[in-house]
Amino acid sequence: MFGAPGCVYENEMFWGQDHLEFLDRAPEIQQSPATNSAPGGSSMSVFEKYDETSRHYDKTRVAIGGEILLGCLARHAKPLHELSVLDAGCGTGAYSQAIIGRVGHIEALDMSAGMLEQARAKLAAEAEAGRIRFHQGSIAALPLAADSVDAVTINQVVQHLGDTPEDGFPRLRQVVAEFARVLRPGGVLAFNHCSQTQMRDAFWYYRLCPEGHATIRRRFVPLEVLRAIFEDAGFVNRGSFAPVDAVCQGDAYFDGRGPLDKAWRDGDSFWAHLSAAELEAAQDRVRDLDAEGALDAFVAEHDARRPDIGQITFLFATLG
Numbered sequence: 001m002f003g004a005p006g007c008v009y010e011n012e013m014f015w016g017q018d019h020l021e022f023l024d025r026a027p028e029i030q031q032s033p034a035t036n037s038a039p040g041g042s043s044m045s046v047f048e049k050y051d052e053t054s055r056h057y058d059k060t061r062v063a064i065g066g067e068i069l070l071g072c073l074a075r076h077a078k079p080l081h082e083l084s085v086l087d088a089g090c091g092t093g094a095y096s097q098a099i100i101g102r103v104g105h106i107e108a109l110d111m112s113a114g115m116l117e118q119a120r121a122k123l124a125a126e127a128e129a130g131r132i133r134f135h136q137g138s139i140a141a142l143p144l145a146a147d148s149v150d151a152v153t154i155n156q157v158v159q160h161l162g163d164t165p166e167d168g169f170p171r172l173r174q175v176v177a178e179f180a181r182v183l184r185p186g187g188v189l190a191f192n193h194c195s196q197t198q199m200r201d202a203f204w205y206y207r208l209c210p211e212g213h214a215t216i217r218r219r220f221v222p223l224e225v226l227r228a229i230f231e232d233a234g235f236v237n238r239g240s241f242a243p244v245d246a247v248c249q250g251d252a253y254f255d256g257r258g259p260l261d262k263a264w265r266d267g268d269s270f271w272a273h274l275s276a277a278e279l280e281a282a283q284d285r286v287r288d289l290d291a292e293g294a295l296d297a298f299v300a301e302h303d304a305r306r307p308d309i310g311q312i313t314f315l316f317a318t319l320g
């Protein structure tokens, strides 16, 4: 499965170089707390208001790489259909939905009531049949017993924890330690994240606002740091895989006028990093390019590398 067309093994030279650039450009991340709250007072995403954006999230988000996720889970010693899987930060349940017919049972957890509401609606029949259970809570303090699941998947979540390169990613370390606690020996971790290269070159609209682009890139822990954190927690790194045949926003991604539409923007928390003035400037740029007949060329120019590198990377690790 891992050698299939549409999936590349990550070129480690890319992220090695990127990491240096990342550290060179690492001023303090501005923290602009999101306003929604969760039981127990644990912190939500530090910048996105998911209870609000959850209404539109699925309009421009697709769970890409589901076949890679299943490929990682299938490496467990147990048959796939017997696995119990934690979907940590499940959001609207898109990745749970992608695997639910194939695995034994899913524990789906998210901090945002709004995101969970969407997930519950989407997977109501499966919940009724006992194939999935939902939890509102924090990935840093999982409401699950030790040694209780066979696999953990986490998809595009840890950039929301609020760690900085300077502080050594303590929240991320806590989360990975929680995964090691709840996994049974031999457990699988499938961790979907963006490399620094992908954050730089795989989302054309990030080029509309250099300030927002720099800020969001710093929220993404470089993959080599992530791998080291896994090892510190007792995981063995087994590989990394990037789907290159699909984009996270589906066909909507290619719509140059998308940034003018709030529902379109709600599919990527990048936009939450922009001040009102920065958003206005980015939208003016779109309108100007459109008026000049140059919008499609702008999209194509800043999307040129994406088909080779993909937008996301799955890191695959096992416990012990």
Ligand SMILES: C[S@@+](CC[C@H](N)C(=O)[O-])C[C@H]1O[C@@H](n2cnc3c(N)ncnc32)[C@H](O)[C@@H]1O
Binding pocket: 043, 044, 045, 050, 061, 063, 088, 089, 090, 091, 092, 093, 094, 095, 109, 110, 111, 112, 115, 137, 138, 139, 140, 154, 155, 156, 157, 160, 161
């Ligand atoms: C970009 S969305 C990804 C959702 C889903 N995994 C997907 O790929 O479609 C990030 C999700 O992480 C959740 N989240 C952020 N911080 C969290 C935390 N500390 N504990 C639990 N969930 C968290 C948010 O509420 C949001 O649903």
